[in-house]
Amino acid sequence: MKKIFLGVLSVLFLISCNEKGPEKGKFQDENYDKIEAAKKIEELEAVLVSSENKSINLGTAQKVLKAYKEYAKQLPLDPSSAEYLFKAADVEMGLKNYRQAELLYKRVYDNYHNYKKRVMCLYITAFINDNHLNQKGKAKVIYEKLIKLHPNDKLAQDATTSIELLTLSDDEIIEFLKSKNQN
Numbered sequence: 001m002k003k004i005f006l007g008v009l010s011v012l013f014l015i016s017c018n019e020k021g022p023e024k025g026k027f028q029d030e031n032y033d034k035i036e037a038a039k040k041i042e043e044l045e046a047v048l049v050s051s052e053n054k055s056i057n058l059g060t061a062q063k064v065l066k067a068y069k070e071y072a073k074q075l076p077l078d079p080s081s082a083e084y085l086f087k088a089a090d091v092e093m094g095l096k097n098y099r100q101a102e103l104l105y106k107r108v109y110d111n112y113h114n115y116k117k118r119v120m121c122l123y124i125t126a127f128i129n130d131n132h133l134n135q136k137g138k139a140k141v142i143y144e145k146l147i148k149l150h151p152n153d154k155l156a157q158d159a160t161t162s163i164e165l166l167t168l169s170d171d172e173i174i175e176f177l178k179s180k181n182q183n
Helices: 002-018 034-046 058-074 079-094 098-111 118-131 136-149 154-165 170-182
Strands: none
Touching (some): 034 058, 034 079, 058 079, 079 098, 079 118, 098 118, 136 154, 154 170
């Protein structure tokens, strides 16, 4: 009995020695320092927007985008990865890289089901297609998906309104909004 117990204990010890801790996983470089990476991101974020004229520093934007994406690549299961990818999409929007922003928001929506801004990612993806990529049909499909999959989310009502506005001219939109405000 003692030999069996020691044998089981030895096997468990060997298994635990081979497992990587929560900071390490099969998708990441074992030398990747999560704390240092987060610190670098924080430093870049601090200088991303010029305090003088509130414009994006293009050089810093590229560096912070790379840092956000690398963090998510190295630590795909880390809760911060969803937020960093969301921020990367925001930076891409600021740089008017709408296709890249769309892909990042979609990536967050598809891969981070517990992320608090997940539904917002879907809504913004539709918004990008509607307002920046002139893909009204695709925008409508995404808005409808949001309404179907997340009917109780506050953005479902916004998606319904957005669908109503898709085919209207600018003048018709103004009239539509005036009538909504009167009601």
